[in-house]
Every structure is written in structure tokens, then in C-alpha cells.
Amino acid sequence: DTAVxxxxxxxxxxxxxxxxxxxxxxLGHDTMYWYKQDSKKFLKIMFSYNNKELIINETVPNxxxxxxxxxxHLNLHINSLELGDSAVYFCASSQAPPRxxxxxxxxRLTVV
Amino acid sequence: xxxxxxxxxxxxxxxxxxxxxxxxxxISGNEYVYWYRQIHSQGPQYIIHGLKxxxxxxxxxxxxxxxxxxxxxILPHATLRxxxxxxxxxxxEGSGNTGKxxxxxxxxxxxxx
Numbered sequence: 479d480t481a482v483x484x485x486x487x488x489x490x491x492x493x494x495x496x497x498x499x500x501x502x503x504x505l506g507h508d509t510m511y512w513y514k515q516d517s518k519k520f521l522k523i524m525f526s527y528n529n530k531e532l533i534i535n536e537t538v539p540n541x542x543x544x545x546x547x548x549x550x551h552l553n554l555h556i557n558s559l560e561l562g563d564s565a566v567y568f569c570a571s572s573q574a575p576p577r578x579x580x581x582x583x584x585x586r587l588t589v590v
Numbered sequence: 591x592x593x594x595x596x597x598x599x600x601x602x603x604x605x606x607x608x609x610x611x612x613x614x615x616x617i618s619g620n621e622y623v624y625w626y627r628q629i630h631s632q633g634p635q636y637i638i639h640g641l642k643x644x645x646x647x648x649x650x651x652x653x654x655x656x657x658x659x660x661x662x663x664i665l666p667h668a669t670l671r672x673x674x675x676x677x678x679x680x681x682x683e684g685s686g687n688t689g690k691x692x693x694x695x696x697x698x699x700x701x702x703x
Binding site: 482511513515519520521522523526534566568570575576578579580581582583584 | 622624626628631632633634635636639641675677681689690691692693695
């Protein structure tokens, strides 16, 4: 029943590893997003996809690569993880504006 | 950068109305004001949005000034579960469908017994 679901909920990994976070929405929304919330609690947009097409790519290192196999899924792959990547990553989806976004419950990534 | 400014923190007594102010003096004519809240590192939760008119739903009311340069979110009867960070956001529009919500620091609302 969860509208926007992310997996895993927690992820602890070593520096240099490659990891993926998955996101799925069952709301029929056309647009999906990835946000990062750092230790200072600021939420920053990273990427946005509309119908599988990348439409927003903020200043994010190339180590981060989003992939959208269909409009209900948006995954985030991170290569060569660094300590500074430790954060909570939120997936969200929306229909055409001015509708609001629906956020997932987040993935807490800890890089050690 | 966020286009809104909010007080860093506020307190409210349980059962009383919580009035959260927001300034958005550079808002454009077709930009909506959105309110979200985040309870203890859960995902942000949509509350309400508006353009010009005041809006009300089951969660809250949104009062927008006539010049649209500020707004107030009203939680009519605050409960302890309303303790959260409240974000006032003006969606930044781009070409095509490249609009995005830019979160500021928000207001930490503490509802006290």
C-alpha cells in the first residue's frame, strides 16, 4: 500500500564500494525525484525524471547515476562511495504541478 | 536558494492554534506556495498549497496576503504529534517540466503539553 517505497531503509558500507538504492511509486505519477538530506538537515534536490527522461540534474558528482527503467521506478546508483556521501536519501514523486510531492520514508546511508 | 524565510523555531501549547509565518517577497505571479512538514527524519509530508486565495483542508489552513509576499500556515488545534520541522516553499519553475521544490531551513515547531 505504500505510495512511494524505498529500499533499503538503512545501508552501511565501506568507502570505495558501489551501492544502489531503489525507489518505486504506485501513484501513477509522471515525475520522480531524488533528494539528499545531510547532517545539517538541509534537503537538496539531486535529480528529477519525467516519464523516464532526465529533466533535472543538479550539481551532483558523476559517481551518482540515476536510472529510470519505467516511470514507476527511479533507482540511484553510487560508485566509489565517500564519507561525505553519508546522508538520508529521499525519493519523491509528483503529478503535474501544482500538485504536491509524495516522499518516501528515506534511506539512511552510512559510509565508514 | 530557497525563496522563503521562516523563523527558526516556535513553541505552541497543546490544543492551541499554531500560526507559522513565512515571507516570500520575491514570489512571481504564477508561483504557488507549498507547505510540508518533516517529523523526526521521516519523509517530508505534504500539508497544503495555494496561489492567491486562502485554502483549508483537513490538516491546516493557509492564509496568503493580498500582495502574496507572505503567508501563514495555521494548525487549528495543535497536538504533540504536530511537533515537526515545517517548510514553506515556493516552487522554482524552469523550462518544460523542470520545476522543483527548494527546501529552506524551515521552522521547528515544538508543541508542549
